[in-house]
Amino acid sequence: MNHQVNCLHCIIPPHMLDSILANGNAAQRKLALDCIGISGGIRGHRQALMSAVAYLTPLTAPGKHRTVYTANNGSSLPGQQMRDEGQPPSSDVAVNEAYDGAGLTYDLYWDVYQRNSLDGNGLHLDSTVHYQQNYDNAFWNGQQMVYGDGDGQLFNRFTIAVDVIGHELTHGVTQYMSNLDYQSQSGALNESFSDVFGTLVKQRKLNQTADQADWLIGEGLLTASVHGVALRSMKAPGTAYDDPVLGKDPQPADMAHYVNTTQDNGGVHINSGIPNRAFYLTAAGIGGYAWEKAGKIWYVAGRDKFKNTTDFQGAADLTTQTAGELFGTDSAEQQAVKNAWITVGITPGAPQTQPQPQPSGCVTAPAAIIRSIFGGS
Amino acid sequence: MRIEFVRSGGFAGISLTARVDSEKLAPDEKAALEKKISDASFFDLPGQIKPTPPGADMFEYSLTISSPPRTHTVIVSETVVPDKLRPLLDHLTDLARTGKYR
Ligand SMILES: [Zn+2]
Numbered sequence: 001m002n003h004q005v006n007c008l009h010c011i012i013p014p015h016m017l018d019s020i021l022a023n024g025n026a027a028q029r030k031l032a033l034d035c036i037g038i039s040g041g042i043r044g045h046r047q048a049l050m051s052a053v054a055y056l057t058p059l060t061a062p063g064k065h066r067t068v069y070t071a072n073n074g075s076s077l078p079g080q081q082m083r084d085e086g087q088p089p090s091s092d093v094a095v096n097e098a099y100d101g102a103g104l105t106y107d108l109y110w111d112v113y114q115r116n117s118l119d120g121n122g123l124h125l126d127s128t129v130h131y132q133q134n135y136d137n138a139f140w141n142g143q144q145m146v147y148g149d150g151d152g153q154l155f156n157r158f159t160i161a162v163d164v165i166g167h168e169l170t171h172g173v174t175q176y177m178s179n180l181d182y183q184s185q186s187g188a189l190n191e192s193f194s195d196v197f198g199t200l201v202k203q204r205k206l207n208q209t210a211d212q213a214d215w216l217i218g219e220g221l222l223t224a225s226v227h228g229v230a231l232r233s234m235k236a237p238g239t240a241y242d243d244p245v246l247g248k249d250p251q252p253a254d255m256a257h258y259v260n261t262t263q264d265n266g267g268v269h270i271n272s273g274i275p276n277r278a279f280y281l282t283a284a285g286i287g288g289y290a291w292e293k294a295g296k297i298w299y300v301a302g303r304d305k306f307k308n309t310t311d312f313q314g315a316a317d318l319t320t321q322t323a324g325e326l327f328g329t330d331s332a333e334q335q336a337v338k339n340a341w342i343t344v345g346i347t348p349g350a351p352q353t354q355p356q357p358q359p360s361g362c363v364t365a366p367a368a369i370i371r372s373i374f375g376g377s
Numbered sequence: 378m379r380i381e382f383v384r385s386g387g388f389a390g391i392s393l394t395a396r397v398d399s400e401k402l403a404p405d406e407k408a409a410l411e412k413k414i415s416d417a418s419f420f421d422l423p424g425q426i427k428p429t430p431p432g433a434d435m436f437e438y439s440l441t442i443s444s445p446p447r448t449h450t451v452i453v454s455e456t457v458v459p460d461k462l463r464p465l466l467d468h469l470t471d472l473a474r475t476g477k478y479r
Contacts, residue, residue: 137387141456142430155389164388171433182431190433217387231389246391263383265437269390 035300061121064110065103068095071131071146078144094129094159098147101165105201108166109173110292112204113299118172125169129159138164140171153223154246160220166201167194167217178306185311187268194273195234196298200291210283210290215345216240236282237273253277255312255345275315278340282319285336291335297323313349316341320348378411379443382469386437395473413465414442419449422462426453438466 069079070092082095090094104126109115117123126144135148138158145168147158158164171194174180180190195217203213212343217240218231228241228249237251251273252258258274261267279298301315301322310318321338327333341348378400384393390394399407419442436455441448451462458466472478 136389137434137436139388139434139456141435142428142432158388167388168434175430182433194433250390263385263392263437263439264390265386269386279466368426 005220022179052255061269062110063108063116064103065122065124066099066106067126068097068123069126069128070101070126073133073149075132077131077141077146078126079130082129083255092129092150094147094157097157097159097162098127098129098145098165100160101162101201102145102169103171104162104205105166105197107196108201108204108291115173115299118169119176123172126283127165129157133161138168140168140175142175145169145172150221150223154226156221158221161202161203161218163198163202163217163219164221165198170194170197173197176304177303178310179308180306180310181308182265184266184268185271187265188271188276188311189306189310189312189315191268191272192279193298193302195232195276197295199234200295203289204291209288210280210294211287213290215280222246232273232276234273234276237277241334248275251276253344274344274346275312278316278344278346280297281340281343282336285339286333293327294336297326297333297337300326312346316346316348379415380410380469381416381439381441382466382473383437383439384436384466384470384473386435393470395469395478397469397472397478410465410468413468416443417459417462417465417467419451419462420444420447421457422449422451423438424450426450426451426457426459428454428457432456440466440469 065085066083067078067081067085068090069077070082071077071079082092083090083099089099101346106117106125109117114198117125127147128144129147129149131146131148133149134151136151136155138145138147145165147168148155148166150156150158171190174190174193180193182188182190199213199215199217203210206213209299214230215235216230216233219229221231222228222241226241226246227243228246232249232251233240237253238249238257240249240251242248250270251258252271253273254277255274259267259268261271264270279294282297283294286293295317301319305318305322306315320334320341323331323334323337338348378398380395381396382393382395382397397410400412402410418441432454437452438455438458439450439452439467441450453459453462
C-alpha cells in the first residue's frame with residue numbers, strides 16, 4: 001500500500017470516503033483508497049475497506065477506453081468502427097496495432113505518471129486507420145489519432161512503429177497540459193515531447209534501459225528501399241536517413257545549427273532535434289530506465305510549469321528546476337539535466353530562490369508515527 | 378502564371394516542392410492547371426486556413442500564385458482544405474512528386 005497520503009484527505013469521515021469511492025474520479029478514488037489504507041486499517045472502518053476492495057479493479061485501469069475505426073481509404077473521420085475496448089483482435093493488422101499501441105501509451109501514463117488518459121480524466125482514445133490512399137502520414141487532429149497506410153515505396157503503414165502511436169497520443173496530452181503553441185520553438189518543444197514519450201512507450205514495451213535503447217523515432221516505418229534506419233534519431237539528430245529521394249535528415253543536434261525556416265510551422269519537426277537530444281543526454285546521464293527519472297522530470301515540468309509560449313531556454317530552466325524539486329538541488333539527476341542542456345548549447349538559468357513548496361501530502365510521516373499517534377496495532 | 382507550391386510538415390517533416398511557370402507547360406497541361414486555379418477562386422481565398430484546435434503533424438500547404446498584377450499566398454492545413462481548392466493541391470502534389478519542378 002502506498003503510504004504517500006495527503007493529510008487533508010485522511011480526516012475525511014468514512015461515509016464520505018464511501019461516497020468518493022462510488023462517485024469520484026480516478027484520482028479522487030486513489031486518494032480515498034490511500035486514506036483507507038491507514039485510517040481504515042487503524043480504526044477499523046470495515047465498510048470503507050469493503051468498498052475499497054470493490055473498487056480495486058477499476059483503479060488498475062480507470063479510464064482505458066480505446067476504439068479503432070477504419071476510414072476505408074477515404075477521408076471521413078472517425079469512419080467505421082472496427083474494434084472497441086475489450087473486444088477480441090480484428091483480422092486487420094493496422095487495427096490491432098493502433099489498439100495495442102494506444103493501450104501501451106495509456107499504460108505508460110497511468111502506471112508511471114498516474115495520469116488517467118490524455119486529459120487526466122479518462123478521455124476515450126479514438127484512432128482511425130486506412131486514412132486516404134497511399135497516405136504517408138499520421139496526425140492528431142485535436143480529437144483523435146489518424147494513421148495512413150504509407151505508399152509502400154518509401155513508407156510502410158504508420159501503425160507499424162509503437163513510438164509513432166505514443167507520439168500522436170502525446171500530442172493529446174500536451175494539448176491538455178501546457179498546450180505548447182505549434183509554432184517555432186514552442187512547437188518544436190511540442191514535437192519533442194511527443195518524440196520523448198513516444199520513445200518511452202517503446203523502451204518500456206521492450207524493457208530497455210537508456211543505454212540499451214536505440215533512441216530512434218519511426219524505426220520500421222521506412223521501406224527497405226530507403227537509405228535510412230528511421231525518421232529521427234534522438235541520440236544523434238541528423239543521422240536517421242540520407243536518401244536520394246527523401247533527402248537527408250535535416251535535424252540539428254545543437255543550437256549552433258538551429259534552422260530558421262517558415263515551413264513546417266517554423267521547423268517544428270526539424271528543431272525538435274535539439275530538445276530531443278537534451279532528453280537523451282539526461283536519460284543517459286542518469287542511467288537506468290529512462291521513463292523513471294528523466295521521463296518523470298520532463299512530465300512534471302510539462303504538466304506543472306510549461307506554458308503555451310515556453311521556448312527552449314524556458315524548457316531548460318524549468319526541467320532543471322523540476323529536477324531539483326524532485327531529486328534535490330545539486331543532485332546527480334539535476335546535474336544530468338543541466339549538463340544535457342549545456343551540451344546542446346543552452347545554459348539553464350540559476351535555480352529560482354523561491355521557498356520550497358510544501359510536500360504534497362504527509363510523505364515524510366512513516367506509518368510508525370501514525371500508529372503511535374492513533375495507538376493502533 | 379508563376380506558381381510556388383510547398384507541402385511541409387507531417388509526422389516525417391519532409392517537404393515536397395514545385396515551382397511551375399505555366400507559360401512553359403504544354404498547352405493542354407497549361408489549360409488544365411489554370412482551370413483548377415480558376416475553379417478554386419484562388420485569389421479570393423483567405424491567406425491562412427487553420428483548424429481549431431490546431432492538432433499536430435498535419436501536412437501544411439503553402440501556395441503562392443503570381444499573375445501580374447495579382448500575387449496571392451494561401452497557407453492551409455490538410456484537414457481544412459476547401460473542396461474547391463483540393464483538385465489544385467492534388468495536381469501540384471503530383472507535379473512535385475515527379476521531382477521535375479524543384
Ligand atoms: Zn508530432
